[in-house]
Amino acid sequence: MTLFARHAALSHLGRQRPGNEDAFLAQPPLYAVADGMGGAKAGEVASGMAVAALEEMLAQAPADDETAAAQLAAAAAEANARIYAAASKDSARSGMGTTLTALLLRGDHALLAHVGDSRAYLLRGDELTQITHDHSLVAEMVREGRLAPDEARLHPYRSVLSRALGTEPDVQVDQFRVDLQAGDVLLLCSDGLSGPVSLDKLRKGLAAGDPEKAARRLVDEALRHGGPDNITAVVLQLSLDDAGSGADAAETLILPANGSSLGAPADPDDDPPDDRPAAGDPPRRRHWLWMRRGREGRAAAPEESG
Ligand code: CA
Numbered sequence: 001m002t003l004f005a006r007h008a009a010l011s012h013l014g015r016q017r018p019g020n021e022d023a024f025l026a027q028p029p030l031y032a033v034a035d036g037m038g039g040a041k042a043g044e045v046a047s048g049m050a051v052a053a054l055e056e057m058l059a060q061a062p063a064d065d066e067t068a069a070a071q072l073a074a075a076a077a078e079a080n081a082r083i084y085a086a087a088s089k090d091s092a093r094s095g096m097g098t099t100l101t102a103l104l105l106r107g108d109h110a111l112l113a114h115v116g117d118s119r120a121y122l123l124r125g126d127e128l129t130q131i132t133h134d135h136s137l138v139a140e141m142v143r144e145g146r147l148a149p150d151e152a153r154l155h156p157y158r159s160v161l162s163r164a165l166g167t168e169p170d171v172q173v174d175q176f177r178v179d180l181q182a183g184d185v186l187l188l189c190s191d192g193l194s195g196p197v198s199l200d201k202l203r204k205g206l207a208a209g210d211p212e213k214a215a216r217r218l219v220d221e222a223l224r225h226g227g228p229d230n231i232t233a234v235v236l237q238l239s240l241d242d243a244g245s246g247a248d249a250a251e252t253l254i255l256p257a258n259g260s261s262l263g264a265p266a267d268p269d270d271d272p273p274d275d276r277p278a279a280g281d282p283p284r285r286r287h288w289l290w291m292r293r294g295r296e297g298r299a300a301a302p303e304e305s306g
Contacts, residue, residue, distance in 0.1 A: 001108040003180055003238040007031065008211035010234075012219050014192055015227035022190045022232040023047035023098075025054055029105035031234050033118045035190040037164070038087070038096030046083045046098040046166050053079035054102055065111060068104055069175055072113040076100060076165065076173045083166025097164035101132055101188050105236075110186070114174040116164050119194050121202065122178065123185040128203040131178055135163035159191065185214065186236040192229030197221045211235040 009026035013019070021036040021043030034050040036043030054075045062068035079100065087093045099116025112120060117134040133139065137160040141147035152158060165171055180186075185206045194202070197218060205217040215233045222231045 001240075003105070003108055003182060003184075004241060005029075005105055005236045005238050006211050007234065007236045008215040009232075010215040010219050011230065011232040012223065012227070014230050015223060017230055019044060020230045021047055022192070022230040023051045024188070024232050024234050025051045025102075026234050027055065027058055030054060030058055030102065031105075031186075031188055031236060032100060032102035033188040033190055033232050033234055034098045034100045034165075035116065035118050035192075035230070035232070036096065036098040037161075038093060040092050042087070042093040042096035043098070045086070045093060046096040049083050049086065050076075050079040050098045050100045050165055053082060054100075065106060065177070068106060069111050069113075069177075072102060072104060072111060073173055073175060076102070076113050076115065076171070080165045080171040081169075084169055087166060095167065097161070097167040099135075099161070099190070100165050103186065103188060103236075105180075108181075109177055109179045112174075112176055112178065115171055116161055117159070118188065118190050121187040121189070121206070123187070123203060123206040124181065124183070126203070126207075128199060128206065131176075133174065135174075136161050153195070158195070180238055182238055182240045184238045185211075186238070187214075187218070188234040189218070190230060190232040192227070192231040193218055193222050193233055195222075196225035196228060206235065211237045 005028060007026050007028070009024050011020060011022050011024055019041060023034045023036065023044065025032040032051055032054050034047035036045070036047030038046060057071055057075045060071055062071055083097060087096045099118040100113070101116070101118040101120050102113045103120060104111045112132070114120065114132045115135060117136045117139070119130055119134070120132045122129050122131050136158065138147060138152040138155045138158045140162055142149055142152050147155065163172065187202070187206055197205070201221050202218065205221060206214050208214040208217055215235045218233045219231050
């Protein structure tokens with residue numbers, strides 16, 4: 001079975017940070033969110049390097065899962081090595097690092113590689129499941145029974161990571177496979193989204209029925225809670241056919257709020273979608289630095305033909 005994915009990706013500065021240190025990749029069949037850390041713009045360098053290392057994977061077309069998983073692991077290791085080397089060379093970037101949650105679609109399943117506290121969620125029917133484990137101090141404490149899950153959300157050390165890309169010479173990467181069904185919705189997000197937005201609101205937002213609507217709702221919800229951090233959402237909706245919902249179905253929306261390595265600046269032919277903030281709303285509009293519309297992605301199914 002081959003599933004088709006429509007996706008939307010959105011990254012917002014939030015309301016309290018001077019710059020956006022999140023980066024994402026939404027190039028079918030590969031999707032990722034990276035949340036950088038480190039002062040003086042080092043965070044966005046680190047997240048950009050992670051996404052760039054992954055992007056290089058797109059040139060390869062692994063025939064089997066084993067090779068694909070090995071390539072994902074190699075991309076994460078390569079990103080780790082590059083960030084660590086760059087941080088060692090430049091004192092202004094010392095200690096920089098990034099999370100990375102990457103997902104590779106493979107026909108009827110996905111392979112994931114994950115380090116840090118960005119998250120992947122799966123919505124199936126009414127049920128929302130977090131499919132990644134946070135590599136954070138408080139998450140370790142919860143797993144060890146030393147902290148209640150409710151306390152973790154507001155804990156002062158909630159953003160302290162126990163694992164990240166680029167902070168050590170080597171990194172352990174979580175890798176796993178998720179089987180998918182038509183109707184499934186996947187979310188990759190940074191903690192600027194999963195922190196302020198409750199699970200119930202995440203579930204309702206993802207159930208919007210359209211990836212672009214879902215991504216907007218989720219980002220808006222995080223902003224309603226003050227937007228304390230950069231907010232990034234990559235939403236994928238899986239279906240059995242790629243033609244079903246008319247011409248609009250072939251369009252996805254990508255709106256990074258930072259100029260990462262993800263592509264060219266705005267194409268002047270790209271009109272803002274109708275429900276963008278109007279011109280009379282400069283404070284919010286300013287955050288959308290560029291936008292691009294891309295074609296729908298087909299989930300890769302290298303072993304199938306015709
Ligand atoms: Ca963050």
